[in-house]
Amino acid sequence: MDAISNSASRTALLEASGVSKSYGARIGCIDVSVTVGAGEVLGVVGESGSGKSTLMKCLSGQIVPDKGAVIYRGNDRKPVDVFSLSEMERRRLRRTDWGFVHQNPLDGLHINVSAGGNVGEALMSRGVRNYGSIRASAQDWLERLEIDPSRVDDRARSFSGGMLQRLQVARNLVAAPRLVFMDEPTGGLDASVQARLLDVLRTLVRELAVAVIIVTHDLAVVRLLADRLIVMHRGRVIEEGLTDQVLDDPHEPYTQLLVSSVLQI
Amino acid sequence: MSVQLHAEGLSKTFTLHTQGGARLPVFENIGLTVHAGECVCLDGPSGSGKSTLLRSLYANYKPQAGAVHIRHDGEMIDMVVAPPWKIVEIRRRTIGYVSQFLRVIPRISTLNIVVEPAVANGRKIDDAYASARRLLERLDIPERLWSLAPATFSGGEQQRVNIARGFVFDYPILLLDEPTASLDAGNKKTVVSLIAAAKARGAAIVGIFHDAEMREAVGDRIVEMNFSAGRIAATRATIRNDVALSRRSAPTC
Amino acid sequence: MNRISPSKPVVWTGYNFAYLDEQTKRMVRRALLKALAIPGYQVAFGGREMPLAYGWGTGAIQVTASIIGPRDRLKVIDQGSDDATNAASIRRFFRSVTGVETTASALDATIVQTRHRIPETPLRENQVLVYQVPSPEPLRKIEPRESETRKMHAYAEYGPMLLTLYEDIARYGRVASAYNCPVIVNERYLASPSPIPKFDNPKLSHSPAIQLFGAGREKRIYAIPPYTSVRSLDFEDFPFEPSRPDGRCSLCGSETSYLEEVIMDDVGGRMFVCSDTDYCRRRREGKGEGPVRAARAKA
Numbered sequence: 007m008d009a010i011s012n013s014a015s016r017t018a019l020l021e022a023s024g025v026s027k028s029y030g031a032r033i034g035c036i037d038v039s040v041t042v043g044a045g046e047v048l049g050v051v052g053e054s055g056s057g058k059s060t061l062m063k064c065l066s067g068q069i070v071p072d073k074g075a076v077i078y079r080g081n082d083r084k085p086v087d088v089f090s091l092s093e094m095e096r097r098r099l100r101r102t103d104w105g106f107v108h109q110n111p112l113d114g115l116h117i118n119v120s121a122g123g124n125v126g127e128a129l130m131s132r133g134v135r136n137y138g139s140i141r142a143s144a145q146d147w148l149e150r151l152e153i154d155p156s157r158v159d160d161r162a163r164s165f166s167g168g169m170l171q172r173l174q175v176a177r178n179l180v181a182a183p184r185l186v187f188m189d190e191p192t193g194g195l196d197a198s199v200q201a202r203l204l205d206v207l208r209t210l211v212r213e214l215a216v217a218v219i220i221v222t223h224d225l226a227v228v229r230l231l232a233d234r235l236i237v238m239h240r241g242r243v244i245e246e247g248l249t250d251q252v253l254d255d256p257h258e259p260y261t262q263l264l265v266s267s268v269l270q271i
Numbered sequence: 272m273s274v275q276l277h278a279e280g281l282s283k284t285f286t287l288h289t290q291g292g293a294r295l296p297v298f299e300n301i302g303l304t305v306h307a308g309e310c311v312c313l314d315g316p317s318g319s320g321k322s323t324l325l326r327s328l329y330a331n332y333k334p335q336a337g338a339v340h341i342r343h344d345g346e347m348i349d350m351v352v353a354p355p356w357k358i359v360e361i362r363r364r365t366i367g368y369v370s371q372f373l374r375v376i377p378r379i380s381t382l383n384i385v386v387e388p389a390v391a392n393g394r395k396i397d398d399a400y401a402s403a404r405r406l407l408e409r410l411d412i413p414e415r416l417w418s419l420a421p422a423t424f425s426g427g428e429q430q431r432v433n434i435a436r437g438f439v440f441d442y443p444i445l446l447l448d449e450p451t452a453s454l455d456a457g458n459k460k461t462v463v464s465l466i467a468a469a470k471a472r473g474a475a476i477v478g479i480f481h482d483a484e485m486r487e488a489v490g491d492r493i494v495e496m497n498f499s500a501g502r503i504a505a506t507r508a509t510i511r512n513d514v515a516l517s518r519r520s521a522p523t524c
Numbered sequence: 525m526n527r528i529s530p531s532k533p534v535v536w537t538g539y540n541f542a543y544l545d546e547q548t549k550r551m552v553r554r555a556l557l558k559a560l561a562i563p564g565y566q567v568a569f570g571g572r573e574m575p576l577a578y579g580w581g582t583g584a585i586q587v588t589a590s591i592i593g594p595r596d597r598l599k600v601i602d603q604g605s606d607d608a609t610n611a612a613s614i615r616r617f618f619r620s621v622t623g624v625e626t627t628a629s630a631l632d633a634t635i636v637q638t639r640h641r642i643p644e645t646p647l648r649e650n651q652v653l654v655y656q657v658p659s660p661e662p663l664r665k666i667e668p669r670e671s672e673t674r675k676m677h678a679y680a681e682y683g684p685m686l687l688t689l690y691e692d693i694a695r696y697g698r699v700a701s702a703y704n705c706p707v708i709v710n711e712r713y714l715a716s717p718s719p720i721p722k723f724d725n726p727k728l729s730h731s732p733a734i735q736l737f738g739a740g741r742e743k744r745i746y747a748i749p750p751y752t753s754v755r756s757l758d759f760e761d762f763p764f765e766p767s768r769p770d771g772r773c774s775l776c777g778s779e780t781s782y783l784e785e786v787i788m789d790d791v792g793g794r795m796f797v798c799s800d801t802d803y804c805r806r807r808r809e810g811k812g813e814g815p816v817r818a819a820r821a822k823a
Contacts, residue, residue, distance in 0.1 A: 043356060094679045101681070116666070116687070120694050123687050130690070131683035137693055137759040159694045201377040208376070230376065234355050247333070248355050255332040259288030266289050 018079065019044045019185055019217050025064050025074035034060030036241040038074070044184065045215035049232030049249060051222060051264065057241040058221045059189065065219060066104065066187045067096050078103075081184065101131050105178030105186035105216075109193040111170035114177065115162050121148060121173055122158040128181040147176040151206055168199030172206065179210060188220040192227055204230050225268050229253060237261045273342065275444050275475035276305040276328065281337035283323055297323045300337070303477070303494065307443070310466060310476040312486045315496035321479045324496070325446050328477065329368050330358050341365060341444065363391055367442035371449040373429040375422045381432055382407070382417040388440040399439070406435040409461050427453045438465050445469060447478035451485055463488045535623040542589040543621040548572055552590035552745070556736060559747035564709025565677070566660055571743035581614055581639060581656040582740030588618065588637050588654050591736075597625045599633035604641040604782070604799035611639070628802045640703070642724040644781050644803040647733035649750065655718040660739040660746065662706040662716040682714045685757060693762055702767060708755045709748055722756065723766045723782045729754035773798045776807035 018041045027034035035057035042048045050058050063069045065076055067088045076088040080103050088096060100106075108114040115124050122144040129140050145155040151172040157165075165173060171191065178186055191207070192200040208231055211218055222228060228235055228249055235253070236246040239260040245252055256262045279302040285295040297320040305311050313321040326332040328339050330350040339350040343365045350358060362368070367388070376384070382403055389399035407417060410431040416424065421432050434450050447466075451459050466476060466489045480486050486493060540546065548570075555569035574582040592598065600615040602608035606628040614637060615626045627633050630643040639656040647653060663673040666684050676682070685706060692700045699705070704719040707728060717728055718737060728735065728748060735748040748754060758764035772779045774795040781803060783796040798804035 046356070093675070097675070097679055097681065119687060119691055122694055123690050126690055127684050127687050130686040131681070133683060135686065135758075135760050137690060138761050140690065141694070205376070205378045233359060248330070248358060250331050251333055254326070257286070257333070262288045 017044055018042065018077075019046075020065060020079075020219075021077045021085075022065055023075055023077075025061065025071045025076065027060050027064055027069065027071040033057070033241040035064070035071075035238070038064075038238075038241075038243050040065075040236055040243065040246075042185070042217050042219055044217055046234065047211055047218040047220065047232045049220050049222065049228030049235040050238060051225060051228055051235060052238035053223060053264070056238040058223075058238050060241075061238065062187055062189060062219065062221050066106065067091075067100065078185075102181070103184050105181075105183040107171075107174055107178055107186060107188040107191045109190035111167070111174040114174045115170060117163045118161055120159045120161055121153065121165070124162055124173055125177045125180050128177055132181055143180055144176075147180045148173075150210065151176045152202065166199075168195050168203060171195060171199075171203055175203070175207065175210075179214065179216070182214070183216060185217045185219070188218060188222075190222050190224075191220065192222070192224060200227075207231060225253060225265065237264065273307050274304055275307050275342045276303070276477070277340040277347070278303045278328060279338055279340075281324070281327060281334045281339070283320070283327055283332060283334045298496070302337075303328075305444075305475040305477055307473040307475050308470050309491050310470055310478060310489050312490035312493045313477065313479045313496055314486065314493050319496040321496055322448055325368075325448050325477060325479060329362070329366060329446055331368075363388070365442060366444045366446060367437045367440065368446045369433055369437035369448065369450045371430065371452050373421060373433045375420065375429070377422070378420055380418045381412065381421050381424075384421065384432060385435045385439055388436060388442075392440050394440070402439050403435065406439055407432075409465075410435055411458060411461075427455070427458075430454065431458060434462060434465070438469070441469070441472060441474070443474060445474050445476045445478075447476065447480075449479050449481055452481055459485060534620060536620045539621050541594075541622055542592050542618070543575075544572065544586065544589045548586075549590040552586055555745045556587065556590065556747060559736070559745050560734070560749050562713070563748055563752050564707075564713030564715040564746060566715075566744040566746045569743055569745050571740055574740065575617075576613070578741040579658060580610060581637070583738030583743075583745070584637050584639075584654045584656040584736075584740075585614060585617070585738075586740065587736050587738035587745060588635060589621075591652060591654075592618065592622055592624060592635060594622070594624060596634045597627050597632050599627050599630060599636045599802075600638075601636065601641060601643070601800075601802075602639045603784070604643075605801045607801065629806075630800075630802055640719050640721075641782070641799060642720055642727045644798070644800040645806075646727075647731055649732040651733040653731075653733050653735045655720075655735065655737045657716065657718040657737045657739040657744075658741075660716055660737065660742050660744040662714055677713060680712065682708070682757075685714060686759065689757060689759060689762070693759070699758070699762060699764075705764070706757050708757065710752050711755070713746075714757075715746055715748075717754075721767075721782055722764075723768050725754075725756045725764070726766050769796065771796050773804060776804045778804070778807060 020042045023039045025038045026036050038061055050061065052058050064071045070089055077085045078088050079085045091099065106114065122141050125144040125147050126140040129143060134140055141158065145158050148158060149155045153169055153172055162170060162173060192203055195203060204227060211231065220228065220231060232249045234247065235249045236243045237252060237258065245256065245258045245261045252261065253265055256265050281301050282299040283297045285297065287293045287295065313324060315321055323332060327334045334351060337351065340347040341350055341361055343361045348357065348361065350361065385407060386399050386403040389402060390396065412428060412431055421429050430450065430453060437445065451462050454462065469476060478489065551570055555567045559565065559567045571583065572586060574585055576582060598615065598618055600611040602611040605611065618624065619626055630636060630645040634650065635652045635654060636643060637654040642653065661673055663676055663685060666687055667673050667676065689699050703721045704716060705722040705725055707715055707717050707725060709715050717725060730751050730753065732750050734750055737746045756764040769783050771783060773781060773783060775797050778798055781798045781800060784799040785794055786797055787794050
């Protein structure tokens with residue numbers, strides 16, 4: 007039930023130190039050091055342009071930082087520097103150990119492919135070559151994400167926005183990743199749809215003890231999902247701590263502004 | 272009895288950067304010691320820092336100075352400097368916190384909200400649900416509500432769900448922030464007996480109760496907090512307790 | 525023999541032998557050698573403008589032009605037929621720019637340029653089969669970015685390719701695509717067999733002949749050297765099956781050749797005949813494989 011009930015987060019799964027990346031004169035992120043434990047959900051909050059996405063891309067090996075290192079400890083594997091891996095090894099890591107949930111589900115799905123195909127592709131990528139078992143896992147995962155499993159053969163294009171996002175989550179969790187990167191996963195969804203997604207995510211993330219790095223500007227989302235928060239402002243991490251500490255007792259001026267700017271209902 | 276919680280030299284000042292950097296000192300250099308089987312009540316006028324202290328003990332607020340030593344697995348651990356995963360573990364297994372308000376999670380049923388701490392601590396599922404049901408019954412939550420998410424419940428009902436959640440697992444330390452604020456007499460009595468039972472099994476309890484009656488009923492000691500002084504002004508023993516009064520800035524209660 | 529070039533060919537003057545200049549041929553040959561060295565790997569080459577539109581075999585024509593010599597005998601087929609427009613015009617083109625002999629016989633030809641079929645007659649060593657390839661990249665359907673498909677090939681990330689088969693089974697209960705079923709060449713590179721019917725896929729494997737593939741629009745060449753393993757993609761529980769329409773050829777009675785439907789009139793009359801016209805004719809003339817007379821008698 008509880009995320010850290012296995013208290014596995016003592017061992018860092020991903021450890022970034024001194025990560026900096028700028029785009030010419032424009033700053034992406036500066037000197038960011040951050041750790042994610044196994045089974046831990048880390049929230050990254052901050053306004054647009056604060057460097058959240060750049061950090062996420064560096065951590066997930068999509069862009070190479072100007073400075074700093076990202077160390078990943080895989081299953082029974084020695085710690086590896088993500089950027090000293092060959093491209094092939096890095097791609098394999100992304101395929102076998104990691105998942106990516108994009109803000110726009112269309113970036114992470116094939117719109118003309120069936121729900122089962124979208125979910126099953128992750129398994130095929132890992133070498134599963136049995137149609138029956140792929141389809142069965144896909145149905146199982148649709149059900150876990152509260153999508154009617156009888157829709158397994160329907161094309162993704164016939165799904166609503168909220169269902170697409172859940173489909174994308176299913177596609178990412180089916181192959182049992184150890185770390186999932188989520189970029190504003192609830193971004194374009196309306197409130198009730200968002201609540202359902204969050205609830206499902208919360209349950210699954212805890213059940214599977216998968217580590218998650220979730221980038222969002224929505225504090226309610228991290229309150230519900232994240233064990234720990236880092237707050238980014240102008241490319242730097244300005245505050246970090248347990249989610250409730252940062253949200254209930256923010257110290258930095260910017261964090262206070264962020265927290266106090268949330269509308270109450 | 273052994274010391275379960277020992278805070279010392281705690282200072283907390285809020286700096287409101289969004290309001291011109293206004294500084295709100297809440298308390299300075301205060302201490303508090305709670306033994307197993309003891310219930311300490313924090314008292315003082317509204318705004319005197321009772322909740323802030325309680326939240327600091329839970330590491331929800333981060334004090335500027337001082338230490339909050341918590342007995343966890345037989346070891347004293349300082350919540351102020353413990354790493355986040357350690358705090359999460361301590362909160363799961365050692366410290367229960369019952370606030371005035373229930374944080375409702377969309378779509379999670381009342382029964383599942385209540386049972387969660389017990390399950391998270393590895394109680395057998397059947398036992399955990401049995402305890403959860405028993406507590407909800409005792410706290411007068413009608414069974415037809417158990418399968419519903421408590422978002423639409425009344426304030427009193429939500430509070431009782433919160434209390435049930437706090438008592439479903441036998442935490443060695445319990446922090447209670449006005450758990451009985453909007454309860455009727457009958458439910459207050461139930462809470463009194465829950466607290467008494469917790470004390471009897473050796474729990475160390477720190478509570479804030481708005482009414483004197485409640486404090487008299489459960490408290491072994493009362494700690495007076497005084498905002499103007501920014502420190503704990505006094506502690507006094509209740510009628511049923513003989514712990515010595517101590518004055519001055521850093522009382523070791 | 526079944527020469528389609530009747531009398532003496534009229535060779536156009538003013539053109540280099542086989543239309544392309546020698547430097548271009550050398551460039552194409554270098555690409556071909558590389559392609560043969562890395563079976564199934566798509567080699568980029570400097571495709572030239574040819575005197576016909578993309579989609580009509582410009583890639584394969586450049587390959588043929590680069591390997592053809594004065595003593596070669598050329599056969600050109602389109603969907604198995606020597607007489608289709610595309611085949612006839614390419615054959616006439618090569619006759620005009622090389623003066624080589626052309627033939628309809630798969631037995632006599634040294635080079636067979638083909639669109640969408642492999643001849644029924646087993647090919648042998650010292651024959652070259654040149655395929656016209658409309659889209660050389662089998663991964664394109666699932667990945668539109670060239671930069672990405674190149675990496676997928678480089679790192680042999682072919683898992684997602686099964687997705688197309690998965691979709692077929694999900695929708696039709698079987699692998700419904702009857703042609704262009706992707707193959708793994710030499711257990712390494714994923715390749716498009718050009719849109720040959722999957723009936724022909726098994727013939728790709730361990731063929732004694734050299735198989736060359738040319739795509740003019742994409743300017744890519746790839747190859748399958750003789751006696752190279754070629755495996756069609758499939759699932760464990762849906763193994764690859766080379767399908768063939770049921771029935772027999774109305775002309776030669778073959779029950780094993782690949783058939784095509786011919787509409788006879790506008791009231792629904794139709795018949796099935798061999799798609800490989802050379803094979804069908806040889807059987808009817810009693811020269812082909814199998815007892816034609818017996819088959820006819822049965823019919």
